[in-house]
Amino acid sequence: MNAPGALIFSAFPLLAVELDANHAPLVLAGVLLSLVVIYFASKVGGELSGMLDFPPVLGELIAGVAIGASALHLLVFPENGAIAADSVIMTVLQWIEPLTPAAAASIFQSEGEVISVLAEIGVIILLFEIGLESDVKELQKVGYQATIVACVGVAVPFAAGTAGLMYLFNVPAIPAIFAGAALTATSIGITSKVLSEIGQLKSKEGQIIVGAAVIDDILGIIVLAVVASLAKTGEIDILNVVYLIVSATAFLVGSILLGNVFNKSFIAVSNLLKTRGNLIIPAFIFAFFMAFIGNAIHLEAILGAFAAGLVLEETDERKELDEQVKPIADMLVPIFFISVGAKVDLGVLNPFLPENRVGLTIATFLILVAIVGKVVTGWAVFGQPGINRWAIGIGMIPRGEVGLVFAAIGAASGALDKSLQAAIIIMVILTTFLAPPFLRIAFGSAQASPEQAPDVVP
Amino acid sequence: MNAPGALIFSAFPLLAVELDANHAPLVLAGVLLSLVVIYFASKVGGELSGMLDFPPVLGELIAGVAIGASALHLLVFPENGAIAADSVIMTVLQWIEPLTPAAAASIFQSEGEVISVLAEIGVIILLFEIGLESDVKELQKVGYQATIVACVGVAVPFAAGTAGLMYLFNVPAIPAIFAGAALTATSIGITSKVLSEIGQLKSKEGQIIVGAAVIDDILGIIVLAVVASLAKTGEIDILNVVYLIVSATAFLVGSILLGNVFNKSFIAVSNLLKTRGNLIIPAFIFAFFMAFIGNAIHLEAILGAFAAGLVLEETDERKELDEQVKPIADMLVPIFFISVGAKVDLGVLNPFLPENRVGLTIATFLILVAIVGKVVTGWAVFGQPGINRWAIGIGMIPRGEVGLVFAAIGAASGALDKSLQAAIIIMVILTTFLAPPFLRIAFGSAQASPEQAPDVVP
Numbered sequence: 028m029n030a031p032g033a034l035i036f037s038a039f040p041l042l043a044v045e046l047d048a049n050h051a052p053l054v055l056a057g058v059l060l061s062l063v064v065i066y067f068a069s070k071v072g073g074e075l076s077g078m079l080d081f082p083p084v085l086g087e088l089i090a091g092v093a094i095g096a097s098a099l100h101l102l103v104f105p106e107n108g109a110i111a112a113d114s115v116i117m118t119v120l121q122w123i124e125p126l127t128p129a130a131a132a133s134i135f136q137s138e139g140e141v142i143s144v145l146a147e148i149g150v151i152i153l154l155f156e157i158g159l160e161s162d163v164k165e166l167q168k169v170g171y172q173a174t175i176v177a178c179v180g181v182a183v184p185f186a187a188g189t190a191g192l193m194y195l196f197n198v199p200a201i202p203a204i205f206a207g208a209a210l211t212a213t214s215i216g217i218t219s220k221v222l223s224e225i226g227q228l229k230s231k232e233g234q235i236i237v238g239a240a241v242i243d244d245i246l247g248i249i250v251l252a253v254v255a256s257l258a259k260t261g262e263i264d265i266l267n268v269v270y271l272i273v274s275a276t277a278f279l280v281g282s283i284l285l286g287n288v289f290n291k292s293f294i295a296v297s298n299l300l301k302t303r304g305n306l307i308i309p310a311f312i313f314a315f316f317m318a319f320i321g322n323a324i325h326l327e328a329i330l331g332a333f334a335a336g337l338v339l340e341e342t343d344e345r346k347e348l349d350e351q352v353k354p355i356a357d358m359l360v361p362i363f364f365i366s367v368g369a370k371v372d373l374g375v376l377n378p379f380l381p382e383n384r385v386g387l388t389i390a391t392f393l394i395l396v397a398i399v400g401k402v403v404t405g406w407a408v409f410g411q412p413g414i415n416r417w418a419i420g421i422g423m424i425p426r427g428e429v430g431l432v433f434a435a436i437g438a439a440s441g442a443l444d445k446s447l448q449a450a451i452i453i454m455v456i457l458t459t460f461l462a463p464p465f466l467r468i469a470f471g472s473a474q475a476s477p478e479q480a481p482d483v484v485p
Numbered sequence: 486m487n488a489p490g491a492l493i494f495s496a497f498p499l500l501a502v503e504l505d506a507n508h509a510p511l512v513l514a515g516v517l518l519s520l521v522v523i524y525f526a527s528k529v530g531g532e533l534s535g536m537l538d539f540p541p542v543l544g545e546l547i548a549g550v551a552i553g554a555s556a557l558h559l560l561v562f563p564e565n566g567a568i569a570a571d572s573v574i575m576t577v578l579q580w581i582e583p584l585t586p587a588a589a590a591s592i593f594q595s596e597g598e599v600i601s602v603l604a605e606i607g608v609i610i611l612l613f614e615i616g617l618e619s620d621v622k623e624l625q626k627v628g629y630q631a632t633i634v635a636c637v638g639v640a641v642p643f644a645a646g647t648a649g650l651m652y653l654f655n656v657p658a659i660p661a662i663f664a665g666a667a668l669t670a671t672s673i674g675i676t677s678k679v680l681s682e683i684g685q686l687k688s689k690e691g692q693i694i695v696g697a698a699v700i701d702d703i704l705g706i707i708v709l710a711v712v713a714s715l716a717k718t719g720e721i722d723i724l725n726v727v728y729l730i731v732s733a734t735a736f737l738v739g740s741i742l743l744g745n746v747f748n749k750s751f752i753a754v755s756n757l758l759k760t761r762g763n764l765i766i767p768a769f770i771f772a773f774f775m776a777f778i779g780n781a782i783h784l785e786a787i788l789g790a791f792a793a794g795l796v797l798e799e800t801d802e803r804k805e806l807d808e809q810v811k812p813i814a815d816m817l818v819p820i821f822f823i824s825v826g827a828k829v830d831l832g833v834l835n836p837f838l839p840e841n842r843v844g845l846t847i848a849t850f851l852i853l854v855a856i857v858g859k860v861v862t863g864w865a866v867f868g869q870p871g872i873n874r875w876a877i878g879i880g881m882i883p884r885g886e887v888g889l890v891f892a893a894i895g896a897a898s899g900a901l902d903k904s905l906q907a908a909i910i911i912m913v914i915l916t917t918f919l920a921p922p923f924l925r926i927a928f929g930s931a932q933a934s935p936e937q938a939p940d941v942v943p
Contacts, residue, residue, distance in 0.1 A: 051564070051897055052717075052780060054598070055605050059777040059786065066770045073760040083760040106509070123781045140512070140595050141602045147513050259510075302531040302541040304815030311816065312524045319517040322510060323581045328517065351812040357762030358769065358813055439509055 053120055057138035060116050062362070064101050065142075068094045069361035082214075084428060085459050087361055088452070091368020102369040104139045106439070111135035146366040147328070149359035150432055154248070154329040155314045156356050157428075158336020159349055161241055172408055173238030177213075179407040180239060180423050181246045184210035184400030191396060196389055198447075201258050205433070205442045208254040209451045210397050212247035212429030213240040214459065218422050221463045227470055232415050235408065236422035247429045248333055249275045251436065252326035258442035259325065275326050279334050282317065286338025294342050306344060307351045313339070329432065367435045368452070375446045376453065386446030390453055397454050398424055398461070418469040425462040430455040511578055515596035518574050520820070522559045523600075526552045527819035540672075542822055542886060543917050546910070549826020560827040562597045564897070569593035604824040605786070607817035608890055612706070612787040613772045614814050615886075616794020617807055619699055630866055631696030635671075637865040638697060638881050639704045642668035642858030649854060654847055659716050660905055663895045666712040667909045668855050670705035670887030671698040672917065676880050679921045685928055690873050693866065694880035705887045706791055707733045709894065710784040716900035717783065733784050737792050740775065744796025752800050764802060765809045771797070787890065825893045826910070833904045834911065844904030848911055855912050856882055856919070876927040883920040888913040 068090040076086025094101040096109065101116065103109035111117045111131040116138070121131065189207030192198040198206070219237050222228040228237070253271040257263055293313070297306050314335040321331025339348060376386055405420030434451040437443035443451070526548040534544025552559040554567065559574065561567035569575045569589040574596070579589065647665030650656040656664070677695050680686040686695070711729040715721055751771065755764050772793040779789030797806060834844055863878030892909040895901035901909070 051601070052786075055602060055786060056777055056780045058602055058606075059609075059773045059780065063770055063774045063777065066766050066773070070758065070760070070762075070766055070770075074758055077760050137595075137598050141599050143509065144513060144516055144599045148516075151517075300528065300532055302528070302535050303811075304528075304819070307812050307815050308524050308528055308819070312521055312528075315517045315524075316521045319514055319521065322514045322517065328510075328513060351815075353761075354765050354809040354812055355816055357765050357809075361762070361766070 053124060053126075053134050054137045054141070056123070057116055057120055057134060058141050060119060061102060061138065061142050064094060064116070065362055065365045068101075069365050073361075081463070082459065084364055085456065087364040088368045088431065088456065091365035092371060092373060092452070093368075094365070095369025095371065097371060097373040102142075102365065104143065104366075104370055105136050106139065106143065107370055107372070142362065142366065145359065146363040146435075149356075149361070149363035150435070151314070151318050151328055151332040152352065152356050153360045153363065153428065154333040154432075155336040156349070156352050156360075157244065158333040158338075159340050159345060159352065161244075161337060161340060172411070173235050174242055175407050175409075176235055176239035176404045176419060176423070177242035177246060180213060180243055180401050180404040181211040181250065183403055184396055185250070187400055188393060188396045191392055192389065195392070196385070198389070200263055201261060201442050202437075202444065202447055204263070205254055205258060205437045206393060206447050206451060208247075208250045209430055209433035209437065210393065210400060210426075210454070211243070211250055212426055212433065213243040213401070213423050214425045214428060214430070218425055218462065218466070221466050222422070225467055225470055227418075231411070232418045232422070232470075235419055239404070239419075239423060243423075244429055245279065245333075247433075248327075248330055249279065251429075251433055252321070252330045255327055255436050255440055255442075256325050258437070258440045271326075274324065275330060278321070278324070278326065278330065279337075282334035283337050286334075286341060290338055290342040293339065294344055297344065306348055307355075310335075310339060310348055310352075327436065363435070364431065367431045370435070370438060371449050371452045372445055373449055373453075376449050383446070386450065389446065390450035393450050394454050394457055397426065397458050415469065418466065421462060421465045421469045424465070425459045426455045430458075511582060511584075511592050512595045512599070514581070515574055515578055515592060516599050518577060519560060519596065519600050522552060522574070523820055523823045526559075527823050531819075538921070540917065542889075543914065545819055545822040546826045546889065546914065549823035550829060550831060550910070551826075552823070553827025553829065555829060555831040560600075560823065562601065562824075562828055563594050564597065564601065565828055565830070600820065600824065603817065604821040604893075607814075607819070607821035608893070609772070609776050609786055609790040610810065610814050611818045611821065611886065612791040612890075613794040614807070614810050615702065616791040616796075617798050617803065617810065619702075619795060619798060630869070631693050632700055633865050633867075634693055634697035634862045634877060634881070635700035635704060638671060638701055638859050638862040639669040639708065641861055642854055643708070645858055646851060646854045649850055650847065653850070654843070656847070656905075658721055659719065659900050660895075660902065662721070663712050663716060663891070663900045664851060664905050664909060666705075666708045667888055667891035667895065668851065668858060668884075668912070669701070669708055670884055670891065671701040671859070671881050672883045672886060672888070676883055676920065676924070679924050680880070683925055683928055685876075689869070690876045690880070690928075693877055697862070697877075697881060701881075702887055703737070703791075705891075706785075706788055707737065709887075709891055710779070710788045713785055713894050713898055713900075714783050716895070716898045729784075732782065733788060736779070736782070736784060736788065737795075740789075740792035741795050744792075745799060748796055748800040751797065752802055755802065764806055765813075768793075768797060768806055768810075785894065821893070822889065825889045828893070828896060829907050829910045830903055831907055831911075834907050841904070844908065847904065848908035851908050852912050852915055855884065855916050873927065876924065879920060879923045879927045882923070883917045884913045888916075 069087045072086035072090025073083035074086070077083050093099060096103050096107060099115070100113055103114050111128070111134070114135060117131055117135050120126070120134065126134065185207045188210045189203045192203035192206055193200060218240055219228060222233045222236065227233045249272065252275040253268065256271050257268070260267070293309065297309050300309070314332050317331035317335040318328040319331065322328040339345065375383060376390060377383055378387055401423040402420035404423050405416030405418070408414055408416065408419060430451065434443070434448055434455070438448045527545045530544035530548025531541035532544070535541050551557060554561050554565060557573065558571055561572050569586070569592070572593060575589055575593050578584070578592065584592065643665045646668045647661045650661035650664055651658060676698055677686060680691045680694065685691045707730070710733040711726065714729050715726070718725070751767065755767050758767070772790050775789035775793040776786040777789065780786040797803060833841060834848060835841055836845055859881040860878035862881050863874030863876070866872055866874065866877060888909065892901070892906055892913070896906045
């Protein structure tokens, strides 16, 4: 597929190296400027979103769209087909030091790669933090109701989304499965914040929603690992799917079981260390190693990081570790959310262009499935007469972080084309916008005094 | 210089892009595995060093040498002429997924670039932290004695080192100036730790040493910015040197003066923000922007980061900010120290190879100048009869962090060849090893009870 490129690299490997080494200070300058832009956008977006009572992550995502390929071109990536001349940051670098087109292309390429890897490390840290803040013991108590709601909330949107895309719109199997999978996740952060605001976090409905959202995250990460692995091989055969589901589940459950043994020695080692970073560095050695293993066995790096977080969640040092991970997450996670937004080109869904009609219809279909597929989960609850089924269903609607992780990994693997990717981003934005007001209505508008929300990410 | 490479890139930019995008998961796998190796080495080295009562940074540096180009080849970099087959990590990736030589070269290149930029962000954070922990007001009180000791301690090793290299060894001007400049820095961390252990931190000698070491850091960073800029243009003309010294000094002093106005609005903005990272993200926007400016005006990124730290040091939130920067520094700074060690090939100083004799003689010369040039500073103190001049001189000997920053930037700019680079690393290691025992002897061996050491970096 890239044989000519490969030949060129093997013929002149040293030239390519020299070219890059020579421009190393400008790559750094480009990365620094990109980070300034990313952080500025993330704060403006996050704060505006917070003021309007929406979750900050939504504002960060929209800020990413605003500075990215859809609008301002402050942050564009070569992997999405942009060239150096498209990038405002490269234009600034050209003012500082005039560059040949080839040098500019090489710097743009390196800078984009560095920001992409920083974003990937950001999502690894995010999933590590989510794992660290999940309470495995609490989860075991949530009971059947939440588990059933979670399973229905994964199965219905996945099946309806995938089948609809394949049979109504003739989308090939792999992208259809990927887009269907992106409909499965539920954002615990958004829902639990709204529930606490209207004083329903400790209600029966609230407990079921929060429990189901946590289980949903775990199921979603397993589904993602399986689907991403299918996308890599490009083949769907039942044996492979079964193998992947079993291995992803075994990896996660096995890590947690082994972790109960391991976390005592982790603390013992950390207590022995006397130099700075005695807690965070061993934790990162573990998390990055697990992420590497997740990647190496053809699942996903984030699955490993999430498992590592679940294991360390069980230790006595969890709280202190969480304190130290927070600033690191604050630094790296926005790079991920902003990049996801920036990589999407919403122009592909511009309704004024006739060639976009199919893409728009698909986007509308995905959004409908995303909403209906979660609302039905309310009727999966059994043996609870008088329970507010609408509230449970609506509480499961917002997609948030994990939906974005799907869109990012789908785009990076090449499984999702531009319009499917844009459709998923719009789906995440809309479900997140719609859920809070609807949830208030379903619970009969704002009541009671706000309770303490659990730690919300991010 | 790289015209053929440039032509290739401009002829097939998209192919090069495709090649990289395709292997993105393996680049991430390589980066994760490199980080695991780096963190593991940094903890083993740092802890062993701490146990033997040496500063952890020394152990990290030696661990870097052990896993790098000199020995284990776990961490090697394409910019130093290594190819994918030299890298143990690339060999591991090949087990996971067989790669064509071209794909392996491309992944190795990207992975090395990402780790290098992470190391550069690490040193930016390190200098930001050093700035944040320097007390500008305290510095103004240290007085003439410390300033004179610092100036002599910069001027003598710089002049003797540069002149000696040029006239005794016929080294060209630019590398000679760079190596001379690398002799100027004094490590405050190492010295103040030893002083506090022997109960001499608050003595007259201790105060002069610590004050001079802080001023030395500032002078050293200005010298580095000037020298690195000279190395970029390759020309030494007096007007340019004067311009660089003035602009570097003006940049630093100007930032501090402006900062007294700016830091109030910084705190006001930070207090307005309600979302996570309300303190650290504005601080990083400022630090990275200053680093970018430092880079853009052809000085150094670290000069900007250091100035940003000095400015924010004056705010009321300094302590909280410092708390949050610490885990981030713990995560990123070891990447810098380990990389510096790993990039050095000590093999070029192997005494059993006759062609290394010149390099060895130069290394010996640099080490002698490094020691003698600092010991003489004791005799720069005036009007203090009975002061322990030997103790002051010896206290100024260890080089530590800033010396390593010189070696790294000199190597990256191409100004330092492999044997000069190795000589500087050996100089840093030896001066750091020798100073603590000699300082104890100069003060008449261990006395009194240990005092509280100031925050030691790292």
